[in-house]
Amino acid sequence: MLVLRKMWHREDLFRRRLNFHWRYYNQSQQCVLHLPKATVYRFGESNKATPVFRDLDWKISEGESWAIVGGPGTEKRTLLETLLGHTRISPPPIRGLYPFLSNFNPPKDPLDCVALVSFAARRSAGSGEFYDYTARYGAVRDDDCITLRQSIFSDEVHGSTAQTEFDILTKRLDLTRLLDLPLVALSNGQTRRARIVKELLKKPEILLLDEPLTGLDIHFRPKLIRLLGEIHASKQPRIIMALRPQDPLPDWITHVATVNGSEVHTTPRSEAALHNHSRSQRTSEMSLKSEPNVSKGKPLVDAKNLNVRYQDRHVLKNIDWTIHEGDKWHLQGANGSGKTTLLAMITGDHPQSYIQPHLMLFGSHRRGQPTSSLQRMIGFTSPEVFNAFPRRLGPSALTVRDAIATGFESTFSYRPRCAEIDARIDEILRQLGPDQWGGDPTAFDQRPFALLSPGEQSMVLLLRALVGRHPLLILDEVFAGMDSRMIEVAKAYLRDGLDAKQAVIFVTHWLEEVPWDSHLTKFLRLDDGFATHLPPSSSQ
Numbered sequence: 001m002l003v004l005r006k007m008w009h010r011e012d013l014f015r016r017r018l019n020f021h022w023r024y025y026n027q028s029q030q031c032v033l034h035l036p037k038a039t040v041y042r043f044g045e046s047n048k049a050t051p052v053f054r055d056l057d058w059k060i061s062e063g064e065s066w067a068i069v070g071g072p073g074t075e076k077r078t079l080l081e082t083l084l085g086h087t088r089i090s091p092p093p094i095r096g097l098y099p100f101l102s103n104f105n106p107p108k109d110p111l112d113c114v115a116l117v118s119f120a121a122r123r124s125a126g127s128g129e130f131y132d133y134t135a136r137y138g139a140v141r142d143d144d145c146i147t148l149r150q151s152i153f154s155d156e157v158h159g160s161t162a163q164t165e166f167d168i169l170t171k172r173l174d175l176t177r178l179l180d181l182p183l184v185a186l187s188n189g190q191t192r193r194a195r196i197v198k199e200l201l202k203k204p205e206i207l208l209l210d211e212p213l214t215g216l217d218i219h220f221r222p223k224l225i226r227l228l229g230e231i232h233a234s235k236q237p238r239i240i241m242a243l244r245p246q247d248p249l250p251d252w253i254t255h256v257a258t259v260n261g262s263e264v265h266t267t268p269r270s271e272a273a274l275h276n277h278s279r280s281q282r283t284s285e286m287s288l289k290s291e292p293n294v295s296k297g298k299p300l301v302d303a304k305n306l307n308v309r310y311q312d313r314h315v316l317k318n319i320d321w322t323i324h325e326g327d328k329w330h331l332q333g334a335n336g337s338g339k340t341t342l343l344a345m346i347t348g349d350h351p352q353s354y355i356q357p358h359l360m361l362f363g364s365h366r367r368g369q370p371t372s373s374l375q376r377m378i379g380f381t382s383p384e385v386f387n388a389f390p391r392r393l394g395p396s397a398l399t400v401r402d403a404i405a406t407g408f409e410s411t412f413s414y415r416p417r418c419a420e421i422d423a424r425i426d427e428i429l430r431q432l433g434p435d436q437w438g439g440d441p442t443a444f445d446q447r448p449f450a451l452l453s454p455g456e457q458s459m460v461l462l463l464r465a466l467v468g469r470h471p472l473l474i475l476d477e478v479f480a481g482m483d484s485r486m487i488e489v490a491k492a493y494l495r496d497g498l499d500a501k502q503a504v505i506f507v508t509h510w511l512e513e514v515p516w517d518s519h520l521t522k523f524l525r526l527d528d529g530f531a532t533h534l535p536p537s538s539s540q
């Protein structure tokens with residue numbers, strides 16, 4: 001009897017162990033995504049059309065952490081659209097694209113539980129007209145009064161659990177103190193963080209993030225990456241991130257899908273060929289010949305004791321800043337420190353620019369100059385210009401050439417092009433067009449702006465800023481979406497291709513993107529609205 005009992009006990013132990021291993025095996029092998037050797041077409045196109053992806057063979061098992069890495073073309077974005085179910089997969093995967101969703105009772109529909117956070121401007125949004133982003137600087141209109149808190153707590157997000165998660169996420173993403181501000185008042189980086197919180201609270205099973213590090217300051221990037229790693233490990237939701245090749249790959253990423261044209265290579269991290277963002281050591285011939293950045297020319301901007309307030313928020317505090325001809329400035333500062341506000345003083349977009357006691361722009365007081373004539377002196381691009389730029393399609397679509405030509409105007413508007421303007425556009429396209437960065441040069445200037453990839457759109461907006469050879473260039477996060485080859489070409493132009501007297505204010509959160517060696521660059525850093533002039537060796 002005792003022997004029998006011992007045997008039962010052993011058998012029970014064995015059965016339990018087996019059960020445990022089987023459950024563990026099942027869980028670890030649970031298939032999150034499965035695309036077995038598929039061809040992917042745009043919706044509405046037959047199998048005779050050129051596919052967007054061929055032989056796409058991709059399996060994601062539970063527990064793996066994936067990043068999609070790809071260049072500036074539209075392919076990375078198309079792969080995200082495929083994961084959202086916006087393309088046709090042939091043959092369709094038998095258990096669906098996301099087999100694990102069929103294990104829920106009732107099974108879940110990917111359309112309801114796979115979400116995307118993308119910061120690329122929507123194609124042909126609204127009427128396709130230029131959107132006036134400067135409204136943000138003035139009195140907030142009633143329509144724009146929706147606060148950050150109201151925007152996050154949409155119909156889809158409610159209940160006490162959501163409230164707790166909301167409190168935790170807004171704290172971790174440093175948004176708590178901004179919750180009662182109008183949404184339009186948030187800075188670019190603050191808006192990006194808010195968009196991520198909003199999608200997380202909708203509780204998707206899978207969250208796709210398109211280049212989530214762009215526009216975030218250097219201190220914030222590691223915080224976001226850590227948070228996303230923790231969220232992914234909890235599977236609430238699983239995260240798939242799309243990154244540029246030069247972006248740092250988070251430690252917790254185990255696998256990489258590299259997009260190259262119509263091919264996608266899926267490999268464990270250790271086998272992926274990655275190009276980390278590294279500071280270019282190349283010093284241009286011009287840089288070697290140039291003297292250290294001692295200002296010589298006339299002052300273009302001279303601001304003394306500049307202040308900006310919104311009710312009780314004091315955003316810029318007693319700023320002194322003089323910019324001379326030929327100066328190259330790197331304007332630094334964390335998200336929300338006041339960079340965009342300061343630049344809006346110089347472009348005249350900010351209504352409070354009129355009330356400054358000493359704001360001299362191009363030799364006259366700001367008050368004495370219409371904004372339009374002021375802006376004819378400035379070549380300008382920024383995340384706000386990128387988002388506001390018209391993206392209409394159809395017969396009145398804006399071509400690349402049209403888009404660049406608007407750089408001769410003070411604000412966005414068309415003017416019939418003359419031969420001289422066309423010749424200058426041809427020149428800048430030869431210097432910085434797709435032939436230089438390995439893009440498709442076929443009739444590039446006639447392509448609709450709206451159909452370019454985000455990186456190509458950024459490049460066209462840079463050309464728009466450069467085409468008029470303005471005395472002052474303001475280049476705010478100008479390389480967003482570009483790959484390392486485009487960035488190197490653009491940096492070389494900014495080092496060697498500008499007129500000696502052109503001054504530049506360059507804004508970036510990536511020190512390695514600054515085109516000039518540090519001894520040729522001047523540094524102004526904003527900390528919570530206060531400005532500090534930094535010595536040449538300064539990094540962020």
Ligand SMILES: Nc1ncnc2c1ncn2[C@@H]1O[C@H](COP(=O)(O)OP(=O)(O)OP(=O)(O)O)[C@@H](O)[C@H]1O
Pocket residue numbers: 136137138140178181184185186187188189190215310313315333334335336337338339340341342
């Ligand atoms: N109308 C407004 N009312 C209250 N606060 C505002 C308003 N407009 C802007 N702010 C605040 O001013 C601060 C500076 O914003 P700004 O856009 O200049 O920051 P930034 O340095 O450009 O940030 P980022 O790097 O994220 O682009 C932010 O904290 C923002 O919330």
